[in-house]
Amino acid sequence: MAAKQGFLITVRTAKQGSAMERGKYSADYIAETATLTLSPRDYQELALKEGQQVRVRSDSGQVLVTCRSAEGPDGVFFLPLGPTANELIGEQTYGTGVPSYKGFTVEIETAED
């Protein structure tokens, strides 16, 4: 089992937006909103394989996601907006009404073989 701590940021993706409008029960929407993007180095260090599920934990919850690698900063993970990401987001809004959708600490953990 490998683990890595990092910073999670939720994002809109073209695929998420388009699939959302086709229906939130569509397989595309469910799959895209549960796909985490990591830097190539993080992807390699976790020894991930295509389509492999990993567990992501935050102080607020945990989810299973699949991973893809894309150009970006190391230690920062990107997850499309949606019900999967919402499981990880904390309730504190610091007096603004907006919880930290962009930028909170998570830990990624690969499952035991």
Added chain:
Amino acid sequence: MTVTVHKDVVCTFCGALCDDLEMHVEDNRVIDVKNVCGIGRSKALHGDNDKPECRVRGQQATLEQAYDAAAEILSRAKSPLVYGFSSTVAEANRVGVELAEILRGGLDNCSSYCHGPGVLARQHVGLPTCTLGEAKNRADLVVFWGANPMESHMRHFSRYSVQAKGMYTPLGRKDRKMVVVDVRPTPSSKNADLFFQVIPGSDYEIATVLRALVCELPLPTLADDSLVGGVPLSKWKELVALFKACKYGVVFFGIGLTQSQGKDLNIEQLIRLVGDCNRHTRVYAMPMRGHANVNGNNQVFVWQTGYPLAISFNRGYPRFNPGEFSVIDMLNRGDVDAALIVATDPAAHLPHTAVEALKKIPTIVLDPVNSLTTAWADVVIPVATSGLSAAGTYYRMDNVPIRLRKILDCEWPADLEVLQNIKERVLDAKDH
């Protein structure tokens, strides 16, 4: 079957409200769309097709039964919340505000957790801004900060900003410099002349240093190779030179700033930076509003109550306090004992703690399509889809109102009609 072609239809996905769509309708269904992005196409083709069943507590119901049940729930509640409205027309927003006032309840809209901090910043420092038409016709510098329009506002570049050809920008892209500030390379940053890949959460620091550079204040602790937000100061000086040299600059900011560390303070500092640039030339700022009429929510709420979001009528008059009367805080604290949700899908967009709180209280939802919230709401009322089967007014991200037409027939009423029916029943219940 005859195909009818509707021209200049308004897309109702994002705040860019592209109003040049061509929709091909056959047998009361949109079968093809031209002049549209991928997300807008999905919305046009599917936005009126997957109606939920009209239900009260899991049982199929008539509209009259659903109105009665909704009015009963809301009338009995001590602290009801009226929330949503980002995908419905301004006219329905107005009745929603009225209903919240009659109920002495909470009132909030979806800007509460997206561009709300930008709205708060505007209350403190104002906003030097322009229209998208001015950006198209005049802007020779466009900056996208914490925004990725290629995936969220896909036709923004071609219609309004980067490639658009206007009166003083006849060559489109060649007449403009484009800058992107973001935490990672994106499809948008790949189009930029200058891309600043910054450390997440450093936007306030960057805007502060840029202000000092624009104002030519000394920065004795920083050398040219000192990193500010992960980028050398010398590179930020290039951006400042672009600002000072441009004839008309526009900074489009996204939720990369409003939802990250600093939130409203990030926007305040960015707006101040834009103000400072106006000592040298003309520079404006504009929020990249997400949901199509989320700006309309702020507009209507302000006209009706004096406040743009996070409102409580529990003392009989409107009070405003983000963080206290914001939807997520209200739900997380357990301050709400019934909810009326209009034109949004909290189960897909709010943190899970807020969704769990909603599931524990009687919830009424008006939605034109099956959503994650319609699956468990106590009262589900299907409605016509704004911009396809319901007409009305939306506000574009630059505050320009755009009229939506009705191009399809729908067996279900529009949000406006449903809210009026619920309001009348609530008033009746109060009279007896």
